[in-house]
Amino acid sequence: MNNKQRSPLFHIAKRSALRWYSAWAIRGGAVLLALVVCGVITSQVTGEDPIAVYKAIFEGSFGSSRKAWVLLQNIAMLLCVSLAVTPAFRMRCWNLGAEGQALAGALAAAACMILLGPKLPNGAVILCMIVTSILAGAIWAGIPAFFKAKWNTNETLFTLMMNYVATQLVSYYCVVWESPKGSGNIGIINPNTQIGWFPSIAGQKYLLNILVVALVCVAMYVYLNYSKHGYEIAVVGESERTARYVGIKVERVIIRTMLLSGAVCGLAGLLLVGSTNHTLTPTLVEGRGFTAVMVSWLAKFNPIWMILTSFLLVFLSRGAGEIATNFGLNSSFGDILTGVILFFIIGSEFFINYEIHFRKSGEKEETSNV
Amino acid sequence: MFDLFSFLPRAVVQGMPLLLGSTGETLTEKSGNLNLGIPGIMYVGAISGVIGSFFYEQATGGNVQPLVAILIPLGCCLLGSLLMGLLYCFLTVTLRANQNVTGLALTTFGVGFGNFFGGSLIKLSGSELPSVILTATSNVFRRSLPFAGKLGWFGKIFLSYGFLAYLAVVIALVASYILKRTRAGLQLRAVGESPNTADAAGINVNRYKYVATCTGSMIAGLGGLYYVMDYASGMWSNNAFGDRGWLAIALVIFTVWRPNVGVLASILFGGLYILHMYIPSGMNLAVKELYKMAPYVITIIVLVLSSMRNKRENQPPASLGLAYFREER
Numbered sequence: 001m002n003n004k005q006r007s008p009l010f011h012i013a014k015r016s017a018l019r020w021y022s023a024w025a026i027r028g029g030a031v032l033l034a035l036v037v038c039g040v041i042t043s044q045v046t047g048e049d050p051i052a053v054y055k056a057i058f059e060g061s062f063g064s065s066r067k068a069w070v071l072l073q074n075i076a077m078l079l080c081v082s083l084a085v086t087p088a089f090r091m092r093c094w095n096l097g098a099e100g101q102a103l104a105g106a107l108a109a110a111a112c113m114i115l116l117g118p119k120l121p122n123g124a125v126i127l128c129m130i131v132t133s134i135l136a137g138a139i140w141a142g143i144p145a146f147f148k149a150k151w152n153t154n155e156t157l158f159t160l161m162m163n164y165v166a167t168q169l170v171s172y173y174c175v176v177w178e179s180p181k182g183s184g185n186i187g188i189i190n191p192n193t194q195i196g197w198f199p200s201i202a203g204q205k206y207l208l209n210i211l212v213v214a215l216v217c218v219a220m221y222v223y224l225n226y227s228k229h230g231y232e233i234a235v236v237g238e239s240e241r242t243a244r245y246v247g248i249k250v251e252r253v254i255i256r257t258m259l260l261s262g263a264v265c266g267l268a269g270l271l272l273v274g275s276t277n278h279t280l281t282p283t284l285v286e287g288r289g290f291t292a293v294m295v296s297w298l299a300k301f302n303p304i305w306m307i308l309t310s311f312l313l314v315f316l317s318r319g320a321g322e323i324a325t326n327f328g329l330n331s332s333f334g335d336i337l338t339g340v341i342l343f344f345i346i347g348s349e350f351f352i353n354y355e356i357h358f359r360k361s362g363e364k365e366e367t368s369n370v
Numbered sequence: 371m372f373d374l375f376s377f378l379p380r381a382v383v384q385g386m387p388l389l390l391g392s393t394g395e396t397l398t399e400k401s402g403n404l405n406l407g408i409p410g411i412m413y414v415g416a417i418s419g420v421i422g423s424f425f426y427e428q429a430t431g432g433n434v435q436p437l438v439a440i441l442i443p444l445g446c447c448l449l450g451s452l453l454m455g456l457l458y459c460f461l462t463v464t465l466r467a468n469q470n471v472t473g474l475a476l477t478t479f480g481v482g483f484g485n486f487f488g489g490s491l492i493k494l495s496g497s498e499l500p501s502v503i504l505t506a507t508s509n510v511f512r513r514s515l516p517f518a519g520k521l522g523w524f525g526k527i528f529l530s531y532g533f534l535a536y537l538a539v540v541i542a543l544v545a546s547y548i549l550k551r552t553r554a555g556l557q558l559r560a561v562g563e564s565p566n567t568a569d570a571a572g573i574n575v576n577r578y579k580y581v582a583t584c585t586g587s588m589i590a591g592l593g594g595l596y597y598v599m600d601y602a603s604g605m606w607s608n609n610a611f612g613d614r615g616w617l618a619i620a621l622v623i624f625t626v627w628r629p630n631v632g633v634l635a636s637i638l639f640g641g642l643y644i645l646h647m648y649i650p651s652g653m654n655l656a657v658k659e660l661y662k663m664a665p666y667v668i669t670i671i672v673l674v675l676s677s678m679r680n681k682r683e684n685q686p687p688a689s690l691g692l693a694y695f696r697e698e699r
Contacts, residue, residue, distance in 0.1 A: 014697065094470055153677040154686055157623055161666045164613060168663035175656035290474050297471045330489030335482020342475035350465035
C-alpha cells in the first residue's frame with residue numbers, strides 16, 4: 001500500500017453510553033463557560049463590572065417574593081409546554097406547533113368565558129373551559145398528525161404553519177370580542193364577576209398553575225417510562241420498521257401521541273387564560289412553543305430533568321430583563337444572552353455523544369504499513 | 371375599485387424579501403439542512419447593513435457616495451449573515467447537533483440581536499438623532515432607472531424597483547439553473563437526498579453542506595437588507611420585519627423546492643400579505659386578520675397535496691433535518 005499515507009490528526013468515534021454524572025458535568029461546564037462569555041459581553045456593552053451583572057441577573061429572579069412567584073409561574077408554564085411536546089419528540093415526530101396548539105386552547109377557554117360567562121354558573125363555565133380548551137389543543141395537533149400518519153406529510157413544516165393560522169385566528173377574535181369597542185384587544189375578561197377565573201390557593205394567584213404542572217410532570221414521567229404507550233412511543237421513535245414488525249400500529253401511535261401532545265398544550269393555554277392573564281392576545285404564549293423545543297431537547301426528553309432546564313432558561317431571561325432595565329438597554333438583550341447560552345449547550349452535546357481520538361506519535365508507523 | 375397598477379408593484383416589493391429568503395433556504399435544504407434560523411439570519415443581515423451604513427452616514431454627514439453607500443451595507447450584511455450561517459454549520463455539521471434546536475436557537479439569537487442593536491444603536495454610538503433613519507442610503511438603494519417614470523404602466527410594474535429586486539430575481543434564476551443543470555447542483559442534491567450514497571461516490575458531504583448553507587444564509591440576509599433599505603425606506607423599527615422569515619420558509623414548501631417558481635410565487639405571497647388592505651371590508655376590521663392567514667393556509671394545502679400525490683420530484687429532500695455521520699449505519 002501507499003507508504004506515505006498518514007493517519008489523520010484526530011478521528012471521531014461515537015461514545016458508548018457516558019455515565020450520567022459525567023454527561024451532566026460536561027453540560028454544567030458548558031453553562032458555566034457560557035455564563036462567563038455572557039458576563040464579558042454584558043460588561044463590554046454596559047461598562048459595568050461582571051460581578052454587578054451577575055448580581056443583577058440573580059436579583060431579577062429572586063429580588064423580591066413577587067419576582068420569585070413570577071419566576072415560578074414562568075417556569076411552570078414553560079415546563080407545561082415542554083412536557084407537551086416531549087411525547088411527540090420521543091417518537092421523532094417534530095411537533096413545532098406547540099405555540100399554535102396552546103393558543104387554540106387559550107382561544108377556546110376565552111370563548112367559554114366570554115360567551116357562556118353571563119349564562120351559566122361559575123362552576124359550569126370552568127368545566128366547559130377545561131373540556132373545550134384541551135379538545136381544541138388536541139384538534140390543532142391532530143390535524144397534522146392525521147396527515148402524517150396517512151400520507152407521511154412532513155409534520156415539522158405542517159405544525160410550524162399551523163402556529164400562524166392559530167395566531168391569525170386569535171387576532172380575528174380579538175377584534176370580534178374587543179372591549180372597549182375600537183381598541184382592538186379584549187382586555188381583562190369578566191373583571192367584575194370574575195366568572196371563569198380559577199381560584200387562588202392559599203392567597204397565591206400562581207400556586208394553582210404550579211401544582212397542576214407538577215402533577216402533569218410526574219404523570220408524564222410515569223406515562224413515558226412505565227406504561228405500554230410510552231414503550232410503543234420509544235419503539236416507533238427508534239425504528240418504525242421494527243415497530244411494524246412487532247405489531248405496533250404505527251399510524252395509531254402517531255395520532256394518539258400527537259393528540260396527547262396537543263391536549264397538554266391546550267392545558268397550558270387554559271392555565272394562561274384562566275389563571276394567569278385572564279385575557280387573550282395573539283402573543284399570549286410568548287414564544288414558549290419554540291423555547292419548549294430547546295428545553296425538552298436539552299433535558300434529553302426526560303420530564304424530571306426538564307424542571308432544571310426550564311428553570312435555567314427562565315432564570316436567564318428574567319435576569320437579562322433585569323440587566324436591561326437596570327442599565328437602560330433594550331429588552332431584547334435577554335434573547336442574545338439566551339442564544340449564546342443555547343449555542344454553548346448545543347455544542348457541548350457533541351462531547352457527550354462522541355469522543356475525539358488524537359493521533360498518537362507511535363501509531364503513525366503502524367497505520368502506514370497496513 | 372381594485373387598483374391593479376398600484377397593487378402589483380406593492381406586492382412585488384413585499385415579495386422580494388420572501389424570494390431572497392426562500393431561495394437561500396431552498397439551497398440550504400437541498401443540502402439536507404433544515405435551517406429554521408432563517409428568520410434570525412434575515413434580522414441579522416438587515417441590522418448588519420443598518421449598522422454599517424449608520425456609521426458611514428455619520429462619518430460623511432449625509433453626503434454619501436452612491437457606490438460606497440451601497441457597498442458598505444451590502445458587505446456588512448453579507449458578512450453578518452455569513453457568520454450566522456457558519457455558526458449553524460459548525461453546530462449541525464461539525465458538531466452534529468440537532469438541526470431544529472440549533473435553528474430555533476439561531477432565530478432567538480438573531481431576532482434579539484437585531485432588536486437590541488436596532489433599539490440601542492443611538493445610545494451606544496452616543497449620537498443625537500431621534501431614531502435610526504438612513505434616508506441617504508435608502509435613496510441610493512431605491513434608485514430605479516431614470517426613464518421608468520416615463521413609460522406609464524409598463525414602467526410602473528416592471529421598472530420601478532431598486533436594483534436589489536432585480537438581483538433577487540437573477541439570484542433565484544441562477545440558483546435554479548445551478549440546482550437543475552450543473553454537476554455541482556446534482557451533487558448537492560445527492561448530498562441532500564442520501565449523504566451515504568454521495569459520500570460513497572466521493573463527494574465531500576461536509577463541504578457541500580457548509581458551502582450551500584453559508585451561501586443560502588447570505589442570500590437570505592440580503593432579503594433582510596432589501597426589506598429595511600428599500601421597503602422601509604431605511605427606517606429601522608423593532609419587530610417591523612415580523613413573521614416574514616417564517617413566510618419565506620413557507621414559500622420554500624409552496625414552490626416545492628424550486629427557486630425559479632419562487633419568482634412568481636413570492637409576488638403571489640407578497641400580494642396575499644397585503645391583500646387585506648385592498649379588500650373592501652367596510653368597518654369590519656376583523657375579517658382583515660383572516661386574510662392574513664391565507665399564505666399559511668395555502669402552504670399547508672400545497673404541503674398536503676404534494677404528499678398525497680407522492681410524486682418523487684415534489685418531495686422534500688430525503689435526508690432533510692438529519693445530521694450525517696459516516697460511521698453511523
